[in-house]
Amino acid sequence: MSELTPMMRQYLEIKADYPDTILFFRMGDFYEMFLDDAVKASRILGITLTCRNKSSDGPEIPLCGVPFHSCAPYIAKLIEAGEKVAICEQTEDPKLAKGIVKREVVKVVTPGLVVEDASLSPKENNYLLALFEEEKRFGLAYLDLSTGEFRITELADQAAALAEVTCIGPRELILPASYRDPAQTKALVSITAGRALTYFEEWVYDSDYCKRLIANQFKGATPATLGCDGLPVALLAAGAVLHYLVDTQKGSAPHVTSISSYFESEHLLLDESTRRNLELTATISEGKRKGSLLGLMDRTVTAMGGRKLKQWINYPLMDLKKIVERQDAVEELLGQPGLRGELRDLLSGVYDLERLNGRISLASASAKDLAALKGSLSRIPGLKERIAGLNAKLLRELNAGTDPLDDICSLIERAIVENPPFVLREGGIIADGYHEELDELRAISREGKGFIARLEAKEKSRTGISSLKIRYNKVFGYYIEVTKANVSAIPEDYIRRQTLANAERYITPELKEYEEKVLGAEDRIRDLEFALFQEVREATAAQGERIARSADRLATLDVLVSLAELAHDRGYCRPEIHEGSELSITEGRHPVIEEMHSTERFVPNDTFLDNSENQLIIITGPNMAGKSTFMRQVALITLMAQMGSFVPAEKSRIPLVDRIFTRVGASDNIARGHSTFMVEMMESAAILRGATAKSLVILDEIGRGTSTFDGVSIAWAVAEYLHDNKLHAAKTLFATHYHELTELAVTRPGIKNFNIAVREWNERIIFLRKIVPGGASHSYGIQVARLAGLPQSVIERAKEILLNLEKGEYVEGGLPRLARGKQKSAPSPQLSLFGAADDQLRERLRNVEVTTLTPLEALNLVDELKRLL
């Protein structure tokens, strides 16, 4: 330390308090970074790394910097890379400072707490989430600082908590310090990977401290007045979020005005793999919005609407009344295409009010933001007028609850010019007529400028120098410039200030007097304008809660219009939601695949499921026939129905479903240390544990990740369990290539067989895509392999092997192949595991010559038959 300059000592002292951030250390017009920070930041930002003290005796110090007036993109880039940035400002005027200038960290920008547009995507929330665990309860609290939304919930097991975190998709996590333990770290890898992490010691999660933080943030509120006292563990997590907020934002975040809590039971539950498998908000292959259900459904025109729609997809409702209210609104809007167009036009001029509100509260909004707020609010009266005549309850409530915020609109209208500049301290923001003193100063400034123009003319004629000019620069202020050739003609009262190669610059007392007046006025104008702007911003911030409420209503309106637009474009029907058990879909389609299909017409299919005779449907059929598509479409239609959306079908009756489970495809998770088959079995186990009679279960080829015999046995037992165990008897769609499973329908009354029809033609198959009753007998795997382009020689060889396997089956039993040949009318040329023993019994009996049988032979025969059986 002793070798260091006082400034570096100050830097290191401040840095010690912010070890896991990159410290932006303000020095004049730059933010400088030193040492390890400089090395890391220069790499991420692609800027030059230099060295301080290179020539002197002291230690070499790596250094890099970014200009303070254009630091935003640099900060955004560091945040994007998952770093946190502490902004350290000079907190006293360097001109007045004795010794080293005082400096302080004024805020820490972190990935979970950014509010600048450059670091956010419009239709995605940006959450900071705290997870806390106490007595086997898992509390989650998450905040989007950019919009002020703060939600908490509590879950009873770790898997559900992790699934919820994945669904929320926070950018940054706060975890208890005990989670640094390697065992915990491993268990949490699914949520921690790729996210910024902060660990808090136990004292932060203290109930009294939490109550104090809540009272501070929410103006004296208590957990009870916020309606959150039923979620004690989640509240402690909320405390951690507030603690972090105080720590990083230094000031307050007044637009965070309440906490809303929710319970698992309020929503149709979807576990992590189901969300992924059904590609609700992102595709499996590329993780993109496009191609997902959200991508298809999103016809919103505001960023707020886009975020809300995502929430509706992630949290379908369980409350019949609320679903019907949404449906009523969608139906009414669907019936009025002209009105819908007008509403969309008006809404598309509404900026992201939630984020504007956030920036206004955090005092980071520019005058442009205020103008955008005014422009957006000015759309509200038109919107209200247009929905005023509608009948649906939700629309009437939306209308009543949307505050046009006239007072804010007219304040901004009066105070801020039409098209204000982005920079705040250069003036040009406040409108004429808003403030008397400002108007006077502006008059002086204008007049002063006019005076200078007149003075220039006067001096030209006095000196006879026609090229004489009065100019201005930052160093000398106003001056008179005369070319070298005319210098002899200058009057005596000219005072020389500067000599250039071919000109001289002068001032006169008269010029300086006016300069003072003009420049003094301009300085004052700039200061006054900034102060007035801050006043307007503060007055607007004080109405943050009202702005937030209106913003929420407009977002809902946008989503409802979007759902109506979708229903209109794609010809959807209104599902009848009911509390019973029957799920019936007529001519249902897969919403995403039908839209992607441009060449092949999407073939609609019917579905009927209930909790008695059609509880579990075994679906067989060739590869590529459309089994997965069919099952997913049933799940998606159910989910869309519970969101309040219309659905891709001619007609549908959907029971309230408490959970949708899917076990689809081979998704392995090597990162979590599980093989493909292990994941498959873990997901199946979770389904058997969690499914209820009100659930919908989609099982796509379970058991295929292991040997055929093991696979069939597991699939068989799982189907039986879901049928026999009434507590877990969920409505189930079960696709399989194990045709043996079709036999379950014989003994189990709730199990039915369906298959997806194909037609054979010249050794090829034609997919009809129609689901029909009965089991299939053939997988046509080899034909599909041929379609996929497997070499002809491989296809031929596969056919030979298949034939041998089929024949070999019967030879192994020791029975004559000829007899088997006569049996050819038997339904299945497919390798039949369970049919073999039956066939052998039958063959054996058929060959018995009863008339010549001795009693002993008869006895032996019975014994043999029993053994065969």
Ligand SMILES: Nc1ncnc2c1ncn2[C@@H]1O[C@H](COP(=O)(O)OP(=O)(O)OP(=O)(O)O)[C@@H](O)[C@H]1O
């Ligand atoms: N009803 C339909 N109408 C038109 N095309 C369809 C339909 N259903 C499925 N398809 C098309 O068939 C393709 C294969 O469907 P899907 O993956 O559902 O078959 P599968 O029977 O599950 O196959 P596998 O047994 O090989 O997994 C889909 O990608 C889709 O393009």
